[in-house]
Amino acid sequence: MYKLIKQEGNARRAEFHTNRxxxxxxxxxxxxxxxxxxxxxxAEDLKALNCQVMLSNTYHLHVRPGDELIKDCGGLHKFSTWxxxxxxxxxxxxxxxxxxxxxxxxxxxxxxxxxxxxKIFMGPEESMQIQSNLGSTIAMAFDECVENPAEHSxxxxxxxxxxxxxxxxxxxxARLNSLETTINREQKLFGINQGCTYKDLRxxxxxxxxxxxxDGYAIGGLAVGEPTEIMYDIIENVTPYMPKDKIRYxxxxxxxxxxxxxxxRGVDLFDCVMPSRNARHGHLFTSQGIININNKKxxxxxxxxxxxxxxxxxxxxxxAYIRHLLKAEEMLAGRLLVMHNLWFYNNLMTDIRNALDxxxxxxxKKEKEIIYSTRI
Amino acid sequence: MYKLIKQEGNARRAEFHTNRxxxxxxxxxxxxxxxxxxxxxxAEDLKALNCQVMLSNTYHLHVRPGDELIKDCGGLHKFSTWxxxxxxxxxxxxxxxxxxxxxxxxxxxxxxxxxxxxKIFMGPEESMQIQSNLGSTIAMAFDECVENPAEHSxxxxxxxxxxxxxxxxxxxxARLNSLETTINREQKLFGINQGCTYKDLRxxxxxxxxxxxxDGYAIGGLAVGEPTEIMYDIIENVTPYMPKDKIRYxxxxxxxxxxxxxxxRGVDLFDCVMPSRNARHGHLFTSQGIININNKKxxxxxxxxxxxxxxxxxxxxxxAYIRHLLKAEEMLAGRLLVMHNLWFYNNLMTDIRNALDxxxxxxxKKEKEIIYSTRI
Numbered sequence: 001m002y003k004l005i006k007q008e009g010n011a012r013r014a015e016f017h018t019n020r021x022x023x024x025x026x027x028x029x030x031x032x033x034x035x036x037x038x039x040x041x042x043a044e045d046l047k048a049l050n051c052q053v054m055l056s057n058t059y060h061l062h063v064r065p066g067d068e069l070i071k072d073c074g075g076l077h078k079f080s081t082w083x084x085x086x087x088x089x090x091x092x093x094x095x096x097x098x099x100x101x102x103x104x105x106x107x108x109x110x111x112x113x114x115x116x117x118x119k120i121f122m123g124p125e126e127s128m129q130i131q132s133n134l135g136s137t138i139a140m141a142f143d144e145c146v147e148n149p150a151e152h153s154x155x156x157x158x159x160x161x162x163x164x165x166x167x168x169x170x171x172x173x174a175r176l177n178s179l180e181t182t183i184n185r186e187q188k189l190f191g192i193n194q195g196c197t198y199k200d201l202r203x204x205x206x207x208x209x210x211x212x213x214x215d216g217y218a219i220g221g222l223a224v225g226e227p228t229e230i231m232y233d234i235i236e237n238v239t240p241y242m243p244k245d246k247i248r249y250x251x252x253x254x255x256x257x258x259x260x261x262x263x264x265r266g267v268d269l270f271d272c273v274m275p276s277r278n279a280r281h282g283h284l285f286t287s288q289g290i291i292n293i294n295n296k297k298x299x300x301x302x303x304x305x306x307x308x309x310x311x312x313x314x315x316x317x318x319x320a321y322i323r324h325l326l327k328a329e330e331m332l333a334g335r336l337l338v339m340h341n342l343w344f345y346n347n348l349m350t351d352i353r354n355a356l357d358x359x360x361x362x363x364x365k366k367e368k369e370i371i372y373s374t375r376i
Numbered sequence: 377m378y379k380l381i382k383q384e385g386n387a388r389r390a391e392f393h394t395n396r397x398x399x400x401x402x403x404x405x406x407x408x409x410x411x412x413x414x415x416x417x418x419a420e421d422l423k424a425l426n427c428q429v430m431l432s433n434t435y436h437l438h439v440r441p442g443d444e445l446i447k448d449c450g451g452l453h454k455f456s457t458w459x460x461x462x463x464x465x466x467x468x469x470x471x472x473x474x475x476x477x478x479x480x481x482x483x484x485x486x487x488x489x490x491x492x493x494x495k496i497f498m499g500p501e502e503s504m505q506i507q508s509n510l511g512s513t514i515a516m517a518f519d520e521c522v523e524n525p526a527e528h529s530x531x532x533x534x535x536x537x538x539x540x541x542x543x544x545x546x547x548x549x550a551r552l553n554s555l556e557t558t559i560n561r562e563q564k565l566f567g568i569n570q571g572c573t574y575k576d577l578r579x580x581x582x583x584x585x586x587x588x589x590x591d592g593y594a595i596g597g598l599a600v601g602e603p604t605e606i607m608y609d610i611i612e613n614v615t616p617y618m619p620k621d622k623i624r625y626x627x628x629x630x631x632x633x634x635x636x637x638x639x640x641r642g643v644d645l646f647d648c649v650m651p652s653r654n655a656r657h658g659h660l661f662t663s664q665g666i667i668n669i670n671n672k673k674x675x676x677x678x679x680x681x682x683x684x685x686x687x688x689x690x691x692x693x694x695x696a697y698i699r700h701l702l703k704a705e706e707m708l709a710g711r712l713l714v715m716h717n718l719w720f721y722n723n724l725m726t727d728i729r730n731a732l733d734x735x736x737x738x739x740x741k742k743e744k745e746i747i748y749s750t751r752i
Binding site: 034035036037038039040041042043044060064065069072073074078079080081299300302316317318320321323324325327328330331332333334335336 | 410411412413414415416417418419420436440441445448449450454455456457675676678692693694696697699700701703704706707708709710711712
């Protein structure tokens with residue numbers, strides 16, 4: 001259930017209620033692809049980082065250790081020990097981005113496992129079954145992620161198939177949620193808007209899927225190489241056709257500036273590997289801009305990554321020590337860096353929510369989007 | 377200051393007082409070669425694992441990030457944020473084991489850095505200077521670690537040189553501790569007994585270094601490939617010549633059974649990379665014996681690594697989840713596994729101390745040395 005608290009322009013401050021607790025939105029979901037956050041960050045750490053939602057990957061967990069194994073173990077919450085809401089993606093994106101050999105039909109997609117090359121078939125029903133086995137709080141519909149750029153005609157046909165797949169997802173989830181052996185019988189389903197960079201297809205597709213009365217709606221297939229302005233333009237064009245009483249999720253996005261701009265355009269939910277991936281290379285978000293901790297100038301610097309940051313890493317460790325750990329290839333470097341960046345993202349969302357609560361989001365956005373994008 | 381509390385046969389229950397707190401012995405020192413524990417284990421984690429002493433490597437820290445940098449940063453305690461006692465080895469062992477090109481003279485050793493191939497000279501004074509820069513609580517004397525097997529004549533000459541080096545170490549530390557700019561002016565010095573597997577050399581060398589009235593004495597050059605029985609035999613032969621009022625440290629040892637046997641023979645202090653190294657390969661110590669978590673039989677096992685273990689990992693995570701993380705090459709696997717094994721070692725020492733306090737150490741040792749060595 002989506003409960004709007006306050007609005008500033010198109011930006012929305014809301015609550016999303018799940019059977020694993022209430023998510024305060026706008027919110028960032030922390031990516032645990034294989035059921036674990038990169039950088040040796042544990043479920044306990046996630047709590048300390050003020051993470052609200054963990055996101056895991058259907059495709060990865062199906063391939064290894066297997067969703068049936070996880071079901072036998074009581075589901076992904078019990079398996080990973082993360083007690084808050086979990087969103088699982090549908091596997092669609094990975095099927096199309098990780099597998100070189102794939103065959104797509106009306107039924108679904110046949111592809112090879114990236115782990116052992118084994119042939120796997122996944123369609124809407126299979127994706128729903130896997131996500132039901134994982135017992136996630138929110139399941140994503142199985143869609144086709146068309147590569148950019150794509151022909152208008154191909155994109156159109158793909159959108160139509162994705163709509164047909166979505167109906168099958170909805171039916172299959174209704175069936176699975178009705179079974180007594182299902183781990184989470186209140187599993188929610190989000191539909192995904194596609195249509196490449198064609199506004200007409202995006203809008204038409206959004207209209208179609210809005211009719212299906214799902215628990216939430218995502219915009220997929222963006223931030224895959226297109227210019228940022230095109231992404232913002234599509235969000236602006238699509239959001240008017242998204243149900244006002246449902247949560248909106250922009251998949252795989254993005255930089256702090258991207259998030260600020262998408263919130264301004266009415267998006268509630270985000271996920272991105274950027275904070276953890278950048279962290280592992282020493283690129284850190286701070287209140288003053290982006291720093292590269294590999295820089296020689298930090299080698300004697302006993303101040304925290306960001307003196308204004310309240311994260312467990314900045315409270316204790318210095319740039320000099322963390323830089324040494326990174327140079328010496330100590331695993332602890334990765335952990336501390338990832339923890340800092342995840343805190344930054346979660347804290348950014350808290351700041352956004354506070355700004356919305358206090359009616360000063362536009363001012364906040366204007367001030368921060370430049371600072372947070374600047375390399376210092 | 378070493379304060380004997382209780383003795384059972386040759387086994388000793390004692391306290392070792394340092395300016396960073398009291399170490400309850402027998403104790404295991406946790407290895408943080410480059411100023412960080414392997415497996416992304418932080419200084420905060422070490423506290424949670426009941427670690428008393430952290431051990432760091434003079435050679436590694438000299439090469440990277442540099443001991444002068446660490447001195448500029450306020451010393452290794454401030455740099456690493458570990459507040460308890462730190463023991464630094466002298467670099468001797470690494471100089472002889474890591475460097476392929478080295479030249480030894482009365483002055484010291486010239487060798488190549490394993491990081492960048494740079495030529496480095498290290499003698500007793502250099503080692504003391506580096507350890508003084510690091511500001512460790514306990515410094516180890518610079519010695520020659522003779523490879524096993526070695527000729528009696530070479531070993532004899534080496535022992536004599538190591539004694540001469542030890543005197544130079546003692547003088548240099550006295551000088552450094554007298555300087556106002558020295559970080560830890562109460563730094564302690566331990567001498568190291570050498571002599572390969574020759575009992576006559578071991579005893580003769582021990583007698584010589586005992587005269588120097590150092591803060592503690594170590595037995596070095598063992599657990600480098602010789603049969604365990606020979607190691608025990610040497611310990612038995614050397615300990616009668618070690619000062620009774622000084623702490624005794626068996627370097628780089630060992631398995632739980634090795635530790636139990638060495639405590640029985642009068643040793644107080646240990647260090648070993650085994651718990652963390654074995655952990656990273658999935659080999660875990662438990663109250664019932666050694667398990668290999670890679671074993672397929674654990675893939676659905678939702679019980680902890682050791683149901684009788686009180687460590688933070690066993691309190692929360694299952695074998696099935698940790699096995700998955702290890703197979704999926706998630707860094708979190710390494711962290712959880714290393715934490716468990718380090719807890720096991722620190723907890724073993726607590727159990728040994730309790731058994732000594734209660735006068736049942738021999739019984740405890742007899743019962744546990746078999747169990748802890750058994751693969752189950």
